[in-house]
Amino acid sequence: MKPLCILDLDGTLLDCSRRHYQCYHDIVTELGRRPWSYSDYWRMKREARPTSRILDNSDHALLKAYNHRWLESIESPEMLRLDQPFPGVVDKLREWKGQGLLVLATMRRQRGVLREQLASLEMLGLFDQLIVVHGRDKAASTRDKLAFNYISLTWIGDTEIDRQAGLAMGARVCLVSNGIRDAKYLRMLGSDKRVAVYPDLTAIDPFGTPWEDGEPPEPTLMQYGLA
Secondary structure, eight states, X not given: OEEEEEEOOBTTTEEOHHHHHHHHHHHHHHTTOOOOOHHHHHHHHHTTOOHHHHHTOOOHHHHHHHHHHHHHHXXXXXXXXXXXXXXXXXXXXXXXXXXSEEEEEEOOSOHHHHHHHHHHTTOGGGOSEEEEOTTSOHHHHHHHHOOOOEEEEEEEESSHHHHHHHHHTTXXXXXXXXXXXXXXXXXXXXXXXXXXXXXXXXXXXXXXXXXXXXXXXXXXXXXXXXX
C-alpha cells in the first residue's frame, strides 16, 4: 500500500474564476439584469455569499431559472476553455506522481468532458484515478468509488465541501485559499487539529512527514494571506 492524496479540481488545481464569472455574466444578462464586475463577483463568491445575495434577489422563479442555466452552461466546452492550471500546479503534481497515489475527486457531472479538458491541459496522465461525484455527497461517493487501499490519506481542496469530505474520510485536510473560498472564510469554518490552510497547492507536501500527533504545521503569515 502507498500514501494517498485526494485532490479537488476547480479552485484547487484550476483557476476557474473566469469560467464562473462568464457563466454568471451571460445568465444574468439573459435574465435582463445588470451583472457585477469580475472583481466584485469573485470577491462575493470567495466570501461564500449565497446566489440570492449575489443576484440581490430572492425570487424563487428567478433563482430556479438561474440555477438551471448554470448547470447547462458551467461544464460546456466553451466555458471550460477559460480554465487554466494555477502557476506551479502541473510541476508539483509531476513531482508528487512517484511518491504516492494521486486521485482526483471532483463535483463535476460530465466525465467525458472532464477527461477532454484534462487532456488538453496535459494533466490527464497525472492521476491514478478520476472520481466524478455528480454533485452527490463527496465523501460517500469518493469512498464508494475509490480503487485503492492506502497507508495514509491527505485531502486537498478549497471549500467547505472538501473540508467536510476530508474529515469524514479521516484524512488530514489541506485547504488552499487562492480558490473558490478565501482564507478568512476557510478559517471561520472552525478549528480542527486535522485541518490547515495554505496560500496555494505548491505550499503543501502531502507525502512528507506526517503532522506530529495529528497536528498541522504552525500556520505562517503567508498562509493567512498577511505576508
